[in-house]
Amino acid sequence: MSLTPVIGIVRKDLRMFWSDRRAVIMAFAMPISIASFFGFIFQGRSADDEVAKIPILVVDQDGSRISKAILDGVGADKNLDVRSLPLEQARDSVRRGNDTVAVVIPPGFGDAASRAFFRGTGKPQLDFLYDPSRAMELAMVRGVMTQHVMEAVSKDMFSGQGSQAVIDDTLKQLDSPSSTAMPEDERRSLRDMLTSIQRFNTLNRTSSGGGGLSMPFDMHEEAVMARQNAAYNGFAHSFAGMGLQFMLFAAINMGIDILTERQKGIWKRLRSVPLSKFTLLGSKIASGSIISSLVLLVSFAFSIIVWHVRIDGSKVGFVGVAVASALMAASYGLLIAALGKTPNAARGVSVLATLLMVMLGGAWVPTFVFPAWLQKLTVVVPTRWAVDGFDAMSWRGLGFGSAVMPILVLLGFALAFSALAVWRFRWEE
């Protein structure tokens, strides 16, 4: 078989692609700008970056020494931006979305917390009024509040002015007849411990004045990536996702072009030539793959030059995932041509299908934010494999072995799409 017709079809398709300025801008400028935006948003922070603080409100209805200590603690926390407001204003601010969480310290909280510290009964309640659209931040605020409340209460118990009264009161209750619910052994142990704390506090007041519970460890964080101490580059993921999305958009255009060729009668002329169906459709897949690869190549080249994205994993694996993705995209375009009735009708449906596929594939936001069942379900979407493959070969820095499965699955999808397209393609008018 002569390759001249194949080269002719590919050359013509490339000329057509470059002749449409709008399509070219769409194919190159759009993924770069959108991926840059997403990359900026999802960019991991380096040690020098300022942390985006969570805005919270604290409503101190207690006004005790302990509640003030809690306020001091959370006010100094690097993760929180703390303001104090009355209850109704705080509730209103959260409802309007100005603040994420309002923590309400009710009257008598400090006193009740001190008493509950040793006995475990009569625990007071901290109220969290939160914005339901930012529930993830609530969990973080709860953790931070737990730390500061524990520190404030324990410090007060071990060194504070109120500790003597609470311990005296607790000791009295232990000796009262109403305390029979507690077994004698436990009562004796608690009495010994409280007496020891009384002695410790007496010594402590005459010396340094420190004390209380504190976090018994420091934390060290390390992002596990290809290179040690390398900062995570969020642009690697966003450019993979957007590159893929616009590869598929280029494939849609290819499918629409075939439908337009049919509408204009050009397909009749193509079919009057002694060429096999395989040559005609294979050439279309070849030109679609080249255009899709160009889209990805330009996007990634930009991300490498401007945003310093690195292919830290296997370069061969990266090329493999790119080629398999391009073949998958081109065969998807062919499928659109096979299933579509008219160019306009096909465009609407295929754009919707593509956006769904891209979204579920984790091209917009990483799949780990999806519910567990959806994460499992998205393995049936080819874009998921492509995005995972690109992530593995770029910022994760994995070897060729990690690219094999994505490549095979993408080639499988390409084969399935092509087979379906050939089966459903309307050869005769």
Add this chain to the structure above:
Amino acid sequence: MLEAVDLRKSFGTLVAVDDVSLRLENGETLGLLGPNGAGKTTTVSILCGLTTPDRGTVSIDGQPLSGDTSPGKRKIGLVPQDLALYEELSARDNLQFFGALYGLAGAELEAAMASVLELVGLTDRAKDRVKVFSGGMKRRLNLAAGLLHNPDILLLDEPTVGVDPQSRNAIFDNLEQLRSRGKALLYTTHYMEEAQRLADRIVIIDHGKVIASDTVAGLTRGGGTLESVFLSLTGRSLRD
């Protein structure tokens, strides 16, 4: 030489082509006439291998035309009713593409493009995009695209639709020149004067069947014009 025997093609309950047989010799122009929906385009589609007939055979120089890659297809040049061109590309790029489909490349392709552009009078406009061409120029380029590979048989499906008299006349001149070179032409049209000027023989089909086949002189032997004969054979009711 092209020969079709007992062609039949139906789409659901509609029989588009019903036992059509015809023969086209080298150097001959055959006019295929018929009202709208008579089956002309379906017949042409079968003759050039676009549509598979339910029954009957098409042969070229005695070899049956069958399958996508049948060598006989290379001997046929199709000029479809639609302007089957890429408007965003230049005339030259269009011809380069259609030539490549037939395996033409390099000097051979350049020579073929120069020849057909000269024939249709578009040499000076070869680098212009088709979208800036007039209707007549597009029609001429449509014809040129079907001639690039130097086919022996040219199937022309209403090649002068929507063109001005000057362009139509130019196309006639082109076709007469081709006939003088020994090409066989099959020409479908609604215009009786075109058939009268160009065709050596006329085949009239209606409702998918051949209802007359003769020379213009033979058809008008009983008196009247070709148009009056056509109307008497196909009726005066509207065919939309």
